[in-house]
Amino acid sequence: MTTNNDPREVEAIFQRKRSLRSKLRKELQNMDPIRRSEEDIAIQSIVLGAPWFQASKILCAYISCAALREVDTSRIISEVLSKPVEDQKKLYVPRVEDRNSNMRMLRISNVNDLTANSMHILEPSLVDSDGKQREDVMEVGDPLDLFILPGLVFDKSGRRLGRGGGYYDLFLAKYQELAKKKKWKQPLHVALSYSLQIVKEGDIAVTSNDVPVDALVSPAGYIPISQVASDSLLVPFHLSCTGQGMSIACYGLAANFLVCS
Numbered sequence: 001m002t003t004n005n006d007p008r009e010v011e012a013i014f015q016r017k018r019s020l021r022s023k024l025r026k027e028l029q030n031m032d033p034i035r036r037s038e039e040d041i042a043i044q045s046i047v048l049g050a051p052w053f054q055a056s057k058i059l060c061a062y063i064s065c066a067a068l069r070e071v072d073t074s075r076i077i078s079e080v081l082s083k084p085v086e087d088q089k090k091l092y093v094p095r096v097e098d099r100n101s102n103m104r105m106l107r108i109s110n111v112n113d114l115t116a117n118s119m120h121i122l123e124p125s126l127v128d129s130d131g132k133q134r135e136d137v138m139e140v141g142d143p144l145d146l147f148i149l150p151g152l153v154f155d156k157s158g159r160r161l162g163r164g165g166g167y168y169d170l171f172l173a174k175y176q177e178l179a180k181k182k183k184w185k186q187p188l189h190v191a192l193s194y195s196l197q198i199v200k201e202g203d204i205a206v207t208s209n210d211v212p213v214d215a216l217v218s219p220a221g222y223i224p225i226s227q228v229a230s231d232s233l234l235v236p237f238h239l240s241c242t243g244q245g246m247s248i249a250c251y252g253l254a255a256n257f258l259v260c261s
């Protein structure tokens with residue numbers, strides 16, 4: 001990363017970003033649709049089965065746009081919204097505010113809460129069907145557990161290149177500030193990526209505004225990057241050994257094996 005004080009250096013970084021975006025947009029347009037659909041299924045199955053997803057109570061996710069060739073999130077969204085409201089994870093999705101990189105994350109509890117915006121992306125209205133203002137994630141009293149992020153290009157060091165609007169980088173920076181102020185744990189930042197969207201380290205140029213991700217989910221599996229992401233694979237199990245009249249707390253590593261404490 002660079003502190004980017006020199007305007008020529010910043011322009012060179014933006015130029016590299018534009019050229020990488022344009023390369024990946026073409027590759028995504030040319031991706032075989034059958035392969036894309038197989039990868040969509042694989043990625044969403046990994047998310048739905050992951051301990052960090054299952055344990056999440058409050059999350060932000062994007063509503064995928066097929067025309068942009070984004071990894072599909074429709075199964076994840078329907079799974080969350082299929083539960084009765086009282087058992088539902090709280091789900092917040094993006095709504096673009098203006099052209100200055102401002103977006104909000106508003107709560108939806110039903111897919112009918114979404115309508116297409118001028119960019120053909122489904123977004124929540126400001127008010128719900130009862131005429132009430134939708135909840136904004138920045139105003140929720142409890143910490144967010146998880147961000148499910150879109151993007152055009154990623155690398156295995158956590159760099160993420162978006163579509164150039166700066167909406168996510170600005171929002172993630174604002175949420176990080178809020179969590180710091182409230183002394184909350186930061187949410188896990190997980191990006192969804194087709195195999196062809198992962199490039200070698202060093203190919204993505206970044207500025208100090210680019211917020212890294214904690215982990216990627218690609219068809220090959222969950223790729224933890226930060227320590228928090230590796231730790232998110234540890235899920236507590238509480239086994240009751242009633243026969244011997246005792247209770248043992250265990251930790252399991254992503255369904256592979258159990259380590260008893």
Ligand SMILES: Nc1nc2c(c(=O)[nH]1)N(C=O)[C@@H](CNc1ccc(C(=O)N[C@@H](CCC(=O)O)C(=O)O)cc1)CN2
Nearest residue numbers: 062063064065094096103119121150162163165167168
């Ligand atoms: N599904 C989804 N929702 C999202 C985002 C996103 O990336 N994906 N955003 C994340 O920021 C915000 C919207 N930002 C967007 C920025 C650019 C384009 C877009 O259509 N870009 C075209 C190129 C436009 C051009 O430069 O001429 C493209 O990428 O092909 C769409 C949304 C909020 N909602």
Ligand SMILES: Nc1ncnc2c1ncn2[C@@H]1O[C@H](COP(=O)(O)OP(=O)(O)OP(=O)(O)O)[C@@H](O)[C@H]1O
Nearest residue numbers: 101161162163164165166167168169170173209210
């Ligand atoms: N924290 C921030 N504060 C102010 N401006 C920002 C911030 N983050 C990004 N921007 C601005 O947004 C614009 C696009 O940034 P960048 O190229 O990093 O976007 P991106 O990563 O492709 O998009 P996104 O974050 O929406 O996925 C730049 O002009 C950048 O200066």
